[in-house]
Amino acid sequence: MxxxxxxxxxxxxxxxxxxxxxxxxxxxxxxxxxxLPLKNAEAQDARLEVSASVPAFLAATEFDLRFTIGSAAQPVDGLFGISFELHYSSIDQIELAAPLVLENIDFLQPDVYTFIRHEPENKVIYLAVSRKRGAAGQDGAGLLFSLPLKISAQAVPGWNTCFTIRNVFANDSTGAQLPVQAGDPFCLTVVEPEVEVVPNPFTPNDDGFNDGTEFKRDGGIPSNWVIIIMDRSGRTIRELRNGENIWNGKDSSGQLVLPGAYLYVIKDGERFVRRGLLGVVR
Known part of the structure; x- marks a missing residue:
């Protein structure tokens, strides 16, 4: 300079x-x-990306891994076929269809060959899609296909895995290789369903209206959860166990508690799930 x-x-x-x-x-x-800085005259390669609608899922949720090629700024030119490896860090909390199938094959339609092979011992799925002989290549960007998966109903909240695309080979109708790069890894996490506490506050006066408060959760309250009710000093006054999910405003001896604010803590073994406040009104 x-x-x-x-x-x-x-x-x-x-x-x-x-x-x-x-x-x-x-x-x-x-x-x-x-x-003036020199502008890079070389066009950037199109990218092959893996994603899903959201990065967090509840147990027992069905979802699609989506594989997209190119973008408006970085389109692919003359794509005829593409193959790649999908590596994952863990898949023990995901249910795979038998056999695995590719759906929503869009970008290279209407007439294609597909290939899919899973090697669980190597934590890799081999995937490929190609137009048939005589067809032309496709320009632009779009959804190649999707892979339907399901989070196990027994999946533990906090479990996560990452999917990484490697060894991409794309070609045009002559067999010549096209410049396509693997995109960023996609990671997903299993999350805890939202717990709703209603009504809150409630009125335990045996009038048949709002006499208890209920802990609601999609799929119900697991039997291994413990819901601990404490007063403002932190003293435990009641525990709900084995799937019990309604507190009637009484302590462990069966006596109605005094009006006021109470703390609830939900635990799954030693794992903290949720905490909040409850209001008791007379």
Whole structure:
């Protein structure tokens, strides 16, 4: 940069001294051109991406892994076929169809061959899709296909896995390789369903209306959960176990508690699930 600064200053001095205003303008233009960053003339490769609608799922949720090719800014030119490896960090909490199938084959339609093979010992799924002989390549961007999967009903909240595309090979109708790069890994996590506590506050006065508060959760309250009710000093006054999900406003001895605010804590073994406040009104 010091070298270019010296050249620019020399040009300015010489032009101003020998050619007047026109020379000065030319030197300034030269200086501006030299200082401009060079634009990368090479077009960036199209990318093959893996994703899903959201990165977090409840247990027993069905979802699709989506594989998309290119974008408006980085389209693919003349795609005829593509193959790649899908590696994963863990799949023990995901249920796979038998056999695995590809759905929503869109970008290379209407007439294609597909290939899929799973090697669980290597934690990899081999995938490929190709147009049939005689067809032309496809330009642009879009959904290649989707792979339907399901989170196990016994999946533990907090479990996660990542899917990574490797060894992409894309070709045109002549068999020539096309420049397609693997996109970023996609990671998903199993999350805890939302727990709703209704009504809150409630009125345990045996009038048949809002006499208890219920802990609601999609799929029900698991039998291994413990719902602990505590007073403001942190003293436990009641525990709900074995799937019990309604508190009637009574302590462990069967006596109605005093009106006021109470804390509830939900635990799954040693794992904290949720906490919140309950209001008891008379």
């Amino acid at each position: 010091a070298f270019w600064k010296g050249k620019i200053m020399n040009a300015l001095i010489c032009s101003h001294g020998t050619r007047g205003k026109n020379g000065l303008r030319m030197a300034l233009l030269l200086a501006a051109l030299i200082c």
